[in-house]
Amino acid sequence: MPPSLTRRLAVAVLVWLAVVPGTIAVSSAGGGSRVSGGPVPATDDPVAALERAARPLRTVEPSGPFEDLRPFGQAIEDAVIVGIGEAAHGSRDFVTFRHRALRYLVERKGFRSFVLEANWSAGVRLDHYLLTGRGNPARIMSEEFQNAYLLLHSREYLDMIRWMRAYNVAHPGDPLRFAGNDSAYAGPELYDRVVDHVRRAHPGLLAEVTDLYRGLRPTVPAGEWIRDITTAPLDERRARAERTGRVLTLLRAREPARPDDDHAWAVRHATAVDQVARLHAFDLADPEAVPAAMAYRDTVMAENTLWWQRHLGHRLVLGGHNSHLYTASSTPNLPVTQGAVLRERLGEGYLAVGLSFDRGAVHATEQGLQNPVDADVRRYEVAPAAPGSVEHTLDRVRHRDWYLDLRSAPPAARTWLDTARPKREIGTDFPPPGDQVNLLRSADLVVHLHAIQPSRPLDRHSAGRDGIRQAEGGGDVPPDG
Numbered sequence: 001m002p003p004s005l006t007r008r009l010a011v012a013v014l015v016w017l018a019v020v021p022g023t024i025a026v027s028s029a030g031g032g033s034r035v036s037g038g039p040v041p042a043t044d045d046p047v048a049a050l051e052r053a054a055r056p057l058r059t060v061e062p063s064g065p066f067e068d069l070r071p072f073g074q075a076i077e078d079a080v081i082v083g084i085g086e087a088a089h090g091s092r093d094f095v096t097f098r099h100r101a102l103r104y105l106v107e108r109k110g111f112r113s114f115v116l117e118a119n120w121s122a123g124v125r126l127d128h129y130l131l132t133g134r135g136n137p138a139r140i141m142s143e144e145f146q147n148a149y150l151l152l153h154s155r156e157y158l159d160m161i162r163w164m165r166a167y168n169v170a171h172p173g174d175p176l177r178f179a180g181n182d183s184a185y186a187g188p189e190l191y192d193r194v195v196d197h198v199r200r201a202h203p204g205l206l207a208e209v210t211d212l213y214r215g216l217r218p219t220v221p222a223g224e225w226i227r228d229i230t231t232a233p234l235d236e237r238r239a240r241a242e243r244t245g246r247v248l249t250l251l252r253a254r255e256p257a258r259p260d261d262d263h264a265w266a267v268r269h270a271t272a273v274d275q276v277a278r279l280h281a282f283d284l285a286d287p288e289a290v291p292a293a294m295a296y297r298d299t300v301m302a303e304n305t306l307w308w309q310r311h312l313g314h315r316l317v318l319g320g321h322n323s324h325l326y327t328a329s330s331t332p333n334l335p336v337t338q339g340a341v342l343r344e345r346l347g348e349g350y351l352a353v354g355l356s357f358d359r360g361a362v363h364a365t366e367q368g369l370q371n372p373v374d375a376d377v378r379r380y381e382v383a384p385a386a387p388g389s390v391e392h393t394l395d396r397v398r399h400r401d402w403y404l405d406l407r408s409a410p411p412a413a414r415t416w417l418d419t420a421r422p423k424r425e426i427g428t429d430f431p432p433p434g435d436q437v438n439l440l441r442s443a444d445l446v447v448h449l450h451a452i453q454p455s456r457p458l459d460r461h462s463a464g465r466d467g468i469r470q471a472e473g474g475g476d477v478p479p480d481g
Contacts, residue, residue: 046416047396053409057401060097060449062163069104075405075445076109079351080315081305083339085322085443087355088426090363090377093452094355095156101353102160102317106167106176110315113177114164115305117320118152119144119222120272121187123180124480130165130178137161142461146223147371148184148428151363155456177312181304181338183275183297185226190269191217193480194247197266202254209250212243216277227371229280241277248274265480268307275300295336298324302341318342322354323425323435326442330425330435339442354443356423358395359384360452364430372428379454380430390423390437394448403447406440414440 058068076082084101086094105111116123122144129135138158145153161178168175191213198209218225229237248270256263279300282293301324309316320338323330327339327350342350361381365372385391393416406417423437439446 044412044415046393046413049410049413049416050394050404051397051399053413054397054399054402054404056399057097057403057447057449060093060100060401062096062099062103062159066104066108069101071405072101072403072445073104073109075407076105076351078349080349081309081318081342081346082111082316082351082353083318083320083325083342084353085320085325085355087322087357087424088362088364088382088452089151089321089428090426090455091357091360091452092154092156092455093357093360093449095154095160095455097355097447097449098317098319099156099160099163103163105315105317111317112174113179113308113312113314113316114160115179115181115308115316115318116152117182117301117324118149118180119182119185119187119276120180120269120304121185121190122149123178124189124193124269125187126161126180127178130161130168131175133165133169136461137165138458139461141458144185144187144222146221146373147226149182150223150372150374150377151428151455153374153458153460155458158458177308177314179304179308181301181308181318183272183279183300183304185218185222186273186276187222188217188219190273194251194266194270194273197262198251201263201266202251205250205254209247212247216240216243216273223371223373230371234281234283234285237277238281241274241281244270244274244277262480264311268311272304275304291333291335294334298334298336298338299341301338302345305338305342306345321425321427322437322443323427325352326354326437327352327444328438328441330423330437330442331433351445352443353445353447354437354439356391356394356446356448357382357452358391358448358450361454362426362430362452363454363457364426365428367429367431369429374457374460377457382424382426382452385424386422388422390421390439391448394446395450397448400450401448403445405445407444 055071056068058064082105084098086098088094102111102114122140125135125140125144126137129137129140141153141158164176164178195209195213198205220228248267251267251270254263279293279297282289282296284290284293305318318325323334324337325339326337327343329335329337329340339350339352359382361379363377364380365376365378369376385395409417417440418438420436420438423435424432425435426432
């Protein structure tokens with residue numbers, strides 16, 4: 001979700017803990033030597049220069065030949081994390097393009113994981129489905145993709161997950177994996193996995209860990225839990241974070257002498273539980289806390305993505321909103337982006353792909369709506385981009401849909417690209433807040449679509465809650481790995 005969500009967060013959603021100490025250095029896209037020292041006013045029309053370097057995109061649909069994506073693959077080079085953004089959560093075209101790019105990178109470049117701007121518990125459940133075939137992905141999505149994540153509950157994402165499962169059936173020895181890197185909700189399976197690990201490996205800690213987690217494990221649907229936690233007293237939220245932090249400290253103090261995958265996963269799940277508690281412990285009634293909370297959230301998303309990449313050793317596609325994947329901020333409310341952290345940690349091992357469009361329609365909720373539900377989602381028509389905006393110029397390139405490696409763009413195009421301009425970044429709500437984006441400093445590649453269509457929402461499963469178990473701290477929990 002983009003920084004427009006912070007208005008909703010300031011009164012209700014996602015909260016606590018100061019930003020990780022230190023300042024993240026935001027390097028320019030593609031490395032410091034590739035971009036000039038500051039924005040340069042554009043005096044010449046850059047369209048001819050953009051057209052010389054632009055590569056036509058044959059389709060955004062996932063199936064079909066990949067010939068038009070070969071330059072895209074060449075631009076990836078040795079990147080281990082490729083962040084492919086979206087300029088609107090509620091558009092089918094951005095998700096289907098990312099699905100197409102994922103298929104190409106899996107089949108031609110050896111990528112093996114997909115990480116999404118969704119909660120860690122959602123990723124745990126969907127990853128288990130991909131590996132085993134057990135569970136119903138539509139039901140998992142219905143239960144996990146609620147509240148501020150409801151626009152992920154779409155046919156496009158379900159189609160992608162089903163393709164990943166089909167790939168794993170055909171390649172059982174080399175499976176694809178799925179992770180969520182966000183921190184608004186920690187489902188009951190995370191608590192169960194931590195407690196079950198303690199029961200097996202550290203029985204002397206079981207009573208203490210069970211007591212610390214008592215009453216924290218969700219017993220209601222995700223959307224209801226988020227609504228309840230964001231309206232709970234601040235002292236109560238901060239007490240939760242203190243308790244989850246103590247569990248994490250206990251586990252880290254029991255680090256085995258030799259590598260232990262079961263322990264590593266248990267610590268990671270306990271970390272995710274703690275991240276959620278700390279995010280909800282920010283005091284967003286204080287306007288000055290909003291940027292700190294957003295910086296914490298993006299830093300957490302980067303840390304979770306880095307852990308996944310390093311632990312599994314996979315090259316991966318990272319999915320999320322442009323504003324989080326950019327290597328430079330497009331709004332003061334988001335002082336540190338996930339992309340900036342990844343660039344600082346990985347250098348050119350992280351590649352950011354920004355998405356753009358001229359016109360069309362999206363699904364979204366009304367601006368500033370708190371704790372949305374499915375009935376709040378509406379179709380919004382998006383008019384052609386206004387003169388002076390990023391999209392207005394990009395849409396004048398003769399190709400209907402196209403992409404460009406910004407790092408190798410002609411000088412005339414780079415001069416135009418190296419200036420912050422208005423760009424639509426539509427999140428959960430509409431209309432967008434009016435971000436200012438310097439493409440050259442925010443992304444390595446840009447993909448521009450002439451027109452987009454709304455996402456296709458799925459029906460909610462109404463019976464049962466797969467992730468909600470009846471007993472505190474127990475349950476039949478499948479292993480990680």
